[in-house]
Amino acid sequence: MRAFIVKRYGKKEKLHLTELPNPDVKENDVLVQIHSAGVNLLDSLIKNGDFKLFLHYKPPFVNGHDVAGVVTKIGSKVSKFKVGDEVYSRVGDYRTGTFAEYISIDEADLALKPKNLTMDEASSIPLVGLTAWQALVEIGHVKKGQKVFIQAGSGGVGVFAIQLAKHLGAYVATTTSTMNVDWVKKLGADLVIDYKNQDFETKLKDYNLVIHSNHDTKILEKSLRVLKPGGQLISLVGPPTIEFASQIGLPWYLKLVTGLLSAGVKKKAKKLNVRFLFLFMKAEGSQLGEITSLIEAGVIIPMVDKVFSFEQTNEALAYVETGRTKGKVVIKIK
The missing domain is CATH 3.90.180.10 (Medium-chain alcohol dehydrogenases, catalytic domain)
Known part of the structure; x- marks a missing residue:
């Protein structure tokens, strides 16, 4: 081959x-x-x-x-x-x-x-669909009426996550560039922030969940601040955590490394009374089967x-x- x-x-x-x-x-x-x-x-x-x-x-x-x-x-x-x-x-x-x-x-x-x-x-579908599912359903337990901020709404994960979050009954905010604002609104987002001209921190408050996908540490810190007490930020880009290291069976010295890498953001999250988690999605055929059902029902459109x-x-x-x-x-x- x-x-x-x-x-x-x-x-x-x-x-x-x-x-x-x-x-x-x-x-x-x-x-x-x-x-x-x-x-x-x-x-x-x-x-x-x-x-x-x-x-x-x-x-x-x-x-x-x-x-x-x-x-x-x-x-x-x-x-x-x-x-x-x-x-x-x-x-x-x-x-x-x-x-x-x-x-x-x-x-x-x-x-x-x-x-x-x-x-x-x-x-x-599979990688972005499973990422969104594991963030919103498996970890986030998103419920009707909750507020979810999904960064990069026109990206692969964003497109899927917006549709899934709306299906779960959430109020959804997202960011995108000027040229994609109307397109992302059609996906179902309730509030679309043009990141080139607007600061999302001035627009968002008391969110239950943030799906974070930006490598800029300043964006990460701002994202923690838009959460309500008890809210959680699920990062797709890191820094990786000890929990992640344990999940994939890394040796003790790499667990130590991940602990050091995520110590700063975890400290900031604790001070704000919110949770920081790192998601490295896993392959899962049964969850993909659930996604298949939503796609065939017209809930999710690729x-x-x-x-x-x-x-x-x-x-x-x-x-x-x-x-x-x-x-x-x-x-x-x-």
Whole structure:
């Protein structure tokens, strides 16, 4: 099969197209012929080596986390899927490899593709959908009437999270650039702040939950201050916490590192009587199945910005790195 691999870590490194044997299929695995692969900033960060302290992939390895395709083979203990099923997934950590023609996926990380979506649309969903679900439902326990601030409303996670938060009954505020204000309002946001001309801290007060996705430490501190006492900020960009280190089974010395990295923001949060949490989303097929139901019911509508050919994988990654996408970027493989 053809696949794009990371030969070595580095921000200036490109992915390399190469020929590899088809992946092995273990007893709990499903072999999927990939039709489309979603592109995420995580793919770029993994390539750059930004996560190698916590998630160390030994080069060369195939990059990519989001996939939609057709089952071509199943392992001896697989019970939920059969050959011919149309499926999608955010593959598990250390199982990257969606920038290829085939991938072997643990059935626990897989779900049936929404019937009303194309392969391209379906591949745009898993990582951002699971991130939003785990932030708003699993951790945030968002209830009707609560106030939720979702940063970067026109980005991949933002687009999905706004729709999900509105479905849960929340009042939703978000930020975006001037040109996307009207577009984000149509997604359902109640209050849209043009970050180029407005300061969200002057507009927001007493929020129950903030979904934080900006690397600027000043933005993080402002975000804590818009919460009501007892509120929580769930960060998608860090700093990572001891709880995260324990969750993914890191050794004690890395737990110590994460504790030091997050000590400052946790102290600020405690002073304000709010909680700071770091979310590094996990693959979860059952949650993806819940998302499938919402999509088929018309609650969530995917927003695909651009579709690139398989040969343009590096260009797709570069486009995502600009931070100017409007929805998701997809690579059409089959």
